[in-house]
Amino acid sequence: MADTIDTNTLPASTPAPEAGPGTHTAAVREDEARQAPAPMDAAVDEAAAAAPADYSGLALPEGYRVDDPVFGEAIKLFEGEKIAPDTAQRLIDFTIERDKQIARAVNEHATTSWTKQTAEWRTTSEKEFSPEALGNARTALARVFDRQTIATLESLGFTNHPGLIRGMVKVANAIRDDSFVGGNAGRGGGAMDPKSLYPNSQHN
Template structure:
């Protein structure tokens, strides 16, 4: 059935209903008009034009944060409280203790740690934990590594002396004896102990120097043609004329 036929059919039905109700005081039938644009009939209760939707709920507000999010004002207030708590937790002066019992606290380390702990907002107990970690874990490892590297260096010096063309090779043993003779004669006991404990006694230049001194000491006397006298070992060593 076309739209026109459907409208005529309904109009006839309305007319019949009006005639039936005429004796009961009924009025004129309600005219039915068609909306050509939407295909709906005006005057029919409950009929909505096509495309018209019923909106429910609140319109979204782009300025309102989503559920669980905080407003900029709330974030600013929380940051303000955090800064205040941080300032109150930092002492005017940190009181650090040595992490190793019986060992004096490294003053340079404490001075370097103070501004770092202050920047992080640490209280004295938290800052002390950093001191303990450095003193018990980090520092011993650094010292062990330095000692290992120094041992490798002194060993390399000793090998260099053994292979040196001037003081090493076949003459190594005798030259070491001359160097030791010079140290025993002129070096104080404290210096000899220091050179031995630190490994500096293996330094090639020091060994060469001591070998030369030892050779000069091995010369019993030197006759001076202009004086007819003799030079002592001290004169030979220090170049006195």
């Protein structure tokens, strides 16, 4: 007859087996693995990340200089913020294009404003001066200035300025009033007779 196990005689709980030498060794190896140095590839990546970025290859458009103080300040900003060179190049391109657009807008506005101003000058001058006065002013302008200066004044619209026209009208009047009328003095080979200069004088 087979033996039977009396469950009443078994202990209430079976104690866990004690950790043997093998278990202790495995725990030590796991701890050493955590403290082991990182692989070579990871160390190289960290060193590359810590090294300063090389911005020597950044390209600038024609007309911009690398030794410009503004560009130097930009490089300092890139270095301080650890911006990658390719990102820095995109920032440079964006900034320069934006500045060009702003400059074009400013120039267009200035040109439009100046064209409007010179048109107003011309309208005012045509109302203030007669065609004859305008013609005299142009004649005086040619007497006072050389062709290159007149061309510059015309290109800028200053020949329509009422103040310039007013001044040239005065010059034209002064030239007309001071015109020299030649006489018959000095004929013959002898000395000039002072009486000929003052024919109406009572002292002759």
